Amino acid sequence: MSDTRTSDSQPPPTEGPAADDAPTAEPPAAGPPGRAGELARRLFTRPELGALVGAVAVFVFFALSAESFLRPGSLSTVLYASSTIGIVAVAVALLMIGGEFDLSAGVLVTSSALVSSMFSYQMTANVWVGVGVSLLVTLAVGLFNGWLLTRTGLPSFIITLGTFLMLTGLNLGLTKLIAGTVSTKSIADMEGFSAARAVFASQLDLGGFTLRVTVLWWLALVAVATWVLLRTRAGNWIFAVGGNKDAARAVGVPVRGTKIGLYLGVAFCAWVLGQHLLFSYDVVQSGEGVGNELIYIAAAVIGGCLLTGGYGSAAGAAIGALIFGIVSKGIVYAEWDPNWFKFFLGAMLLLAALLNAWIRKRAEATR
Amino acid sequence: MTDTTTRETAPPGAGEPLLGLVDVGKSYGNVAALRNVSLDVHAGSVTCVLGDNGAGKSTLIKIIAGLHRHDTGRYLLDGEETVLHSPREALDRGIATVYQDLAVVPLMPVWRNFFLGSEPHTGRGPLRRLDVATMRRTTREALARMGIDLPDVDRPIGTLSGGQRQCVAIARAVHFGARILVLDEPTAALGVKQSGVVLRYVAAARDQGLGVVLITHNPHHAHLVGDRFVLLKRGTMAGSHRKGDITLDALTHEMAGGGELEQLGHELARTPAPTRSPAAS
Numbered sequence: 001m002s003d004t005r006t007s008d009s010q011p012p013p014t015e016g017p018a019a020d021d022a023p024t025a026e027p028p029a030a031g032p033p034g035r036a037g038e039l040a041r042r043l044f045t046r047p048e049l050g051a052l053v054g055a056v057a058v059f060v061f062f063a064l065s066a067e068s069f070l071r072p073g074s075l076s077t078v079l080y081a082s083s084t085i086g087i088v089a090v091a092v093a094l095l096m097i098g099g100e101f102d103l104s105a106g107v108l109v110t111s112s113a114l115v116s117s118m119f120s121y122q123m124t125a126n127v128w129v130g131v132g133v134s135l136l137v138t139l140a141v142g143l144f145n146g147w148l149l150t151r152t153g154l155p156s157f158i159i160t161l162g163t164f165l166m167l168t169g170l171n172l173g174l175t176k177l178i179a180g181t182v183s184t185k186s187i188a189d190m191e192g193f194s195a196a197r198a199v200f201a202s203q204l205d206l207g208g209f210t211l212r213v214t215v216l217w218w219l220a221l222v223a224v225a226t227w228v229l230l231r232t233r234a235g236n237w238i239f240a241v242g243g244n245k246d247a248a249r250a251v252g253v254p255v256r257g258t259k260i261g262l263y264l265g266v267a268f269c270a271w272v273l274g275q276h277l278l279f280s281y282d283v284v285q286s287g288e289g290v291g292n293e294l295i296y297i298a299a300a301v302i303g304g305c306l307l308t309g310g311y312g313s314a315a316g317a318a319i320g321a322l323i324f325g326i327v328s329k330g331i332v333y334a335e336w337d338p339n340w341f342k343f344f345l346g347a348m349l350l351l352a353a354l355l356n357a358w359i360r361k362r363a364e365a366t367r
Numbered sequence: 368m369t370d371t372t373t374r375e376t377a378p379p380g381a382g383e384p385l386l387g388l389v390d391v392g393k394s395y396g397n398v399a400a401l402r403n404v405s406l407d408v409h410a411g412s413v414t415c416v417l418g419d420n421g422a423g424k425s426t427l428i429k430i431i432a433g434l435h436r437h438d439t440g441r442y443l444l445d446g447e448e449t450v451l452h453s454p455r456e457a458l459d460r461g462i463a464t465v466y467q468d469l470a471v472v473p474l475m476p477v478w479r480n481f482f483l484g485s486e487p488h489t490g491r492g493p494l495r496r497l498d499v500a501t502m503r504r505t506t507r508e509a510l511a512r513m514g515i516d517l518p519d520v521d522r523p524i525g526t527l528s529g530g531q532r533q534c535v536a537i538a539r540a541v542h543f544g545a546r547i548l549v550l551d552e553p554t555a556a557l558g559v560k561q562s563g564v565v566l567r568y569v570a571a572a573r574d575q576g577l578g579v580v581l582i583t584h585n586p587h588h589a590h591l592v593g594d595r596f597v598l599l600k601r602g603t604m605a606g607s608h609r610k611g612d613i614t615l616d617a618l619t620h621e622m623a624g625g626g627e628l629e630q631l632g633h634e635l636a637r638t639p640a641p642t643r644s645p646a647a648s
Contacts, residue, residue, distance in 0.1 A: 246466075251484035251485075252455035253483065
């Protein structure tokens with residue numbers, strides 16, 4: 001697999017100068033050679049190219065090394081695993097393009113599920129009330145992150161590390177205080193549960209292939225994020241605040257508003273996944289979610305987002321999440337020791353980061 | 368005060384100045400960064416602000432651009448006393464500022480940079496979206512009108528040369544109907560040839576009827592395009608001249624420190640030419 005990745009990074013340097021020459025050689029782009037060069041250049045400036053090649057590589061690799069991998073049932077499991085990472089990774093990618101981190105996203109998912117479950121249970125309310133309260137609470141955490149960041153100017157790494165630790169403690173502490181144990185009580189028999197389950201945790205059997213509703217949520221969120229990023233004013237602002245905050249401010253972009261909006265986006269996606277976990281398993285373990293924030297960030301980085309902001313795509317983060325899904329389940333189907341999973345991902349992350357650094361250098365080469 | 372300056376500087380710009388600063392001052396805490404600075408900007412003319420590092424040029428630019436508010440003196444826009452609260456408001460009033468380093472977002476395509484902060488829309492409701500086709504076309508046209516030949520507006524603007532990026536920023540300001548263009552050291556980091564290109568676009572902007580404020584520490588560049596010269600020294604005005612009143616040599620002399628330079632000349636004259644080391648001490 002690593003072979004394929006390195007050969008993937010081979011073509012760009014050779015193609016680079018050719019792509020550069022094409023536009024200068026003939027300004028009004030007409031001839032076929034110019035168009036080919038143009039196409040190559042477009043392709044290599046796509047942030048998700050590396051991730052796409054990587055995804056195809058790991059897919060082929062596991063298709064060859066595990067017989068059961070290509071069965072519809074296995075593929076639906078892979079897609080499901082990818083979607084549970086991808087739902088939050090998409091919002092995290094947008095946030096990273098906007099130049100910030102969110103280390104609290106992983107535990108926020110659990111917080112969201114806990115609030116929803118415990119509110120409904122304690123108030124003996126319709127579960128939709130809990131779902132709504134959970135949305136407000138989760139968005140409030142996102143707002144807090146964004147507000148504190150824009151207010152204080154502290155690095156988002158520190159601020160969200162703070163909220164990460166606070167939420168981790170709150171999740172366990174409040175759950176023990178309210179429910180008496182580290183997990184919530186079952187809410188399966190409560191009003192509205194089946195409807196909520198249909199929205200957040202249903203599945204559809206298509207002849208062996210099980211389509212989970214989270215996959216639809218994931219695809220919809222990726223589509224919306226891509227639309228926002230590429231075809232709206234807000235998207236232009238996201239790239240700008242991540243790429244050069246001061247320039248953005250100077251031309252009148254609302255930098256604070258954009259960043260707060262991005263944290264709200266992460267909170268919303270964390271809420272969606274939190275509700276899925278709740279209505280899928282009925283009970284919530286309050287210690288869950290720790291460590292997932294790094295997986296979201298890794299998926300975004302593998303998908304081509306720069307750690308320094310200003311560059312990346314929603315589709316790239318989706319492909320990054322897909323790589324996670326393929327590798328995590330592929331290792332199981334290949335009947336290997338699952339401990340190798342993390343090693344694979346670490347290696348993939350490093351390769352992706354190297355590729356990103358190279359792209360950035362190229363983009364800013366002639367400063 | 369305004370009356371006299373207006374009369375004084377009437378010939379090239381003619382009429383009332385677009386922008387006038389009268390005895391403007393600004394302090395950061397106890398430190399006075401700027402004291403009693405006055406200048407006029409007329410349509411179709413270039414006002415150069417010259418000064419050494421720390422002379423207060425950047426404070427002045429921030430006041431004009433609406434990033435900071437002045438503490439004392441008057442800020443006159445079209446003859447009316449004005450207080451700007453934000454760069455956005457300055458833009459809306461027709462004051463566009465092109466900063467030396469932070470003019471653009473390097474990784475974004477030229478056309479996205481061009482429209483950043485003023486993106487046009489098409490469609491309604493949920494289909495409301497950026498008018499990408501218009502943005503690309505307009506960028507190409509606006510650049511061509513300024514005489515900038517850029518084959519591909521989809522390139523990240525960071526791949527352009529420093530001079531080209533300044534030019535795109537200038538073309539952007541002109542396109543968005545700026546009446547007053549403030550340029551912060553547009554030639555500072557550039558070579559001779561690139562500086563020439565940028566100065567040509569400064570002249571092009573002037574010829575399109577804009578009032579230009581050119582901040583620089585290079586008297587040669589200033590004298591090429593300037594109609595008025597305001598010299599800053601340690602936060603105060605060290606002189607204000609019209610083009611006809613001052614020669615390049617005089618401007619260079621004043622800019623280089625005037626009396627200080629003469630003293631430096633005496634000091635350096637004592638050291639023998641070939642040995643370099645004692646000059647430092």
